[in-house]
Amino acid sequence: MIEVMRNELSKWYQKHKRTLPWRSEPQPYFVWLSEIILQQTRVEQGLSYFNKFAEAYPNIEGLAKADLDEVLKLWQGLGYYSRARNLHFAANQVMNEFEGKFPSTYDDILKLKGVGSYTAAAISSIAYNQPHAVVDGNVIRVITRLFGISESVNQSATLKKIQALADELLNELNPSEHNQAMMEFGALQCVPKNPNCEVCPLAIVCLARANGTVSGIPLKDKKIKRRARYFHYIIAINNGKVIISQRGTNDIWGGLFEFPLIENDSVDFLTPSQLESSFPISIKSLLKVHSEKKHVLSHQDIHANFYHLEIDNVNDEKLNLVALSDLHTFALPRLIDRYLENHDLISGENRH
Ligand code: SF4
Known part of the structure; x- marks a missing residue:
């Protein structure tokens, strides 16, 4: 046989x-x-x-x-x-x-x-x-x-x-x-x-x-429980530049770049003072906030909010500011890349 x-x-x-x-x-x-x-x-x-x-x-x-x-x-x-x-x-x-x-x-x-x-x-x-x-x-x-x-x-x-x-x-x-x-x-x-x-x-x-x-056949044991995560991304813009940071290697998207992130356990929008208390920034104006539809990974569902902010000059050396025109040269998670395809980076307006 x-x-x-x-x-x-x-x-x-x-x-x-x-x-x-x-x-x-x-x-x-x-x-x-x-x-x-x-x-x-x-x-x-x-x-x-x-x-x-x-x-x-x-x-x-x-x-x-x-x-x-x-x-x-x-x-x-x-x-x-x-x-x-x-x-x-x-x-x-x-x-x-x-x-x-x-x-x-x-x-x-x-x-x-x-x-x-x-x-x-x-x-x-x-x-x-x-x-x-x-x-x-x-x-x-x-x-x-x-x-x-x-x-x-x-x-x-x-x-x-x-x-x-x-x-x-x-x-x-x-x-x-x-x-x-x-x-x-x-x-x-x-x-x-x-x-x-x-x-x-x-x-x-x-x-x-x-x-x-x-x-x-093949028989598989019950699926492992999915994990829901809540990401709040701060798109902080000052003088033609935006703050980005690189992710660590012991989580999803290791080594990729993203906007400053606050992760908590709620999909509710954060207030400007909550944003300011998490990062050394001072908000000039809050231009737009958006909730993205759920981003599905193999074992995780990511619920993301984006906050478009204009901020005062940044003096903290730990924050990495890059020119808006250079942002596309950085490796970004698909969630962010797709968001930027659909929204204007500065105003947050929907492109479609
Ligand atoms: S189960 Fe797969 S191997 Fe068996 S007959 Fe069907 S196609 Fe062929």
Whole structure:
């Protein structure tokens, strides 16, 4: 049965695989770049980012030498910004610890920051054709359905079982193609909702299909509770400049720039004196306040208010003032970027 699965999968892949830039020439650097970008991101969205990065940094040396803020700016809009910071860090690791040559063994690849067992398996197999079976979300779905595994995939025992089956299924003659075929099959054929089993070449060996349990597999434990957060952004303008600050790295949007932020537990607008008591500013006029619609992240809902203020001269050196015309050069969270697309920075008036 395993042999049938491998062969059918390979035939299906040859016929249906998408043409993707990191596939035509699977250099380790580009495979790694694509794998980091595609963690938590769909191919359709990640592709333009891959192209931007490959063009700006055609080799690992260029990426290592780049300014981190520039890398974050290029990453803007993709989310999970620790991936961009790790990418930059790992490029420097390759330059310093591997003499500029991308590591070629699973164990060495695993030493790179931001690379876990899945990514190390993907790079070592796709770029170097080494026999490591990948198990990502797509592969989990394919395996659990093919083998009719109805236990929760949040349990580590279930994941171990899935990894063992993926190892068994791996075509050691061509691990590179096999792993890509498994992931592509999950992305295009054995999709999460209503897969078209009628046209599936693996239907004859699929236990979930035979048992009528496709829609319930893979089983996931109840969703984790979402967290609501309330952000109040102060757009404080003085003499053609605006105050910005850089976020720390241990929260969402780490390393990105934003306006001075007050976070509390209420969506209610703050009063001018509350704003003044939180930052060393003195308000000349309050031009506009806006409530944005909820910004949804994977586990958090951000409710944001924006306050457009004209302020007196700022004497505090800790506050970072930048020219309004330069603001677009900073990497901003999507929430702020989209807000600025829709509102005039100074008056707060809606552009549409
Ligand atoms: S028969 Fe359906 S559930 Fe089974 S592998 Fe094919 S698409 Fe997935």
